Amino acid sequence: MKDMPTKERILYAALNLFAEKGYDGVGVDLIAENAGLKGPSLYRHYKGKEDIFNSLIDLVASHYEEGFGLKNKPGEFPESMNELIENAMGKIQFTMHDDIVRKTRRILAMEQFRSKRMAELATSYHVENLQRMYAGIFAGLMERGMLKRDDPELLALEFVSPVSLLIHMYDRQPEREEEVLNKIGKHFEHFAKVYAEIG
Numbered sequence: 001m002k003d004m005p006t007k008e009r010i011l012y013a014a015l016n017l018f019a020e021k022g023y024d025g026v027g028v029d030l031i032a033e034n035a036g037l038k039g040p041s042l043y044r045h046y047k048g049k050e051d052i053f054n055s056l057i058d059l060v061a062s063h064y065e066e067g068f069g070l071k072n073k074p075g076e077f078p079e080s081m082n083e084l085i086e087n088a089m090g091k092i093q094f095t096m097h098d099d100i101v102r103k104t105r106r107i108l109a110m111e112q113f114r115s116k117r118m119a120e121l122a123t124s125y126h127v128e129n130l131q132r133m134y135a136g137i138f139a140g141l142m143e144r145g146m147l148k149r150d151d152p153e154l155l156a157l158e159f160v161s162p163v164s165l166l167i168h169m170y171d172r173q174p175e176r177e178e179e180v181l182n183k184i185g186k187h188f189e190h191f192a193k194v195y196a197e198i199g
């Protein structure tokens with residue numbers, strides 16, 4: 001972290017502290033101290049705690065979209081249901097194990113009732129963005145005759161909702177990771193069995 005530019009060091013220090021103590025439990029001096037700065041020098045980079053918080057949200061949003069592949073390119077569809085499941089499991093591994101994403105989920109859980117922006121992000125990340133991405137994929141698979149014709153948005157909601165629920169269970173009880181991954185795998189297999197278009 002010492003090799004990072006100062007502005008980033010401040011954001012990562014804030015990420016760690018907000019994830020541990022919540023927004024209200026963290027002061028600017030503590031963020032500065034954890035970033036290896038003296039309190040007043042932090043104001044050369046940010047106006048205050050709210051500015052740090054908003055910049056952190058922007059940083060995390062970009063990291064998540066890039067790592068998770070939310071900017072799905074049109075025309076890129078899995079060649080089989082097995083490939084769909086394999087890709088989805090890869091995204092789940094990223095979601096569960098990426099340190100920035102895990103800490104952000106914790107912050108979202110704590111701050112969604114304090115901050116309108118955090119409430120909107122929680123809804124976007126836990127449901128809407130995923131539903132939109134998979135609705136596009138499912139519509140493409142239907143066009144190619146690989147998935148039964150149905151409402152792609154409802155299918156996407158059915159596909160992602162149990163996963164989001166199970167990942168929140170993992171966040172609360174990380175010792176149940178194997179069980180969570182098992183249940184997600186079975187959910188995907190069931191989804192493929194019900195909706196895959198055979199021959």
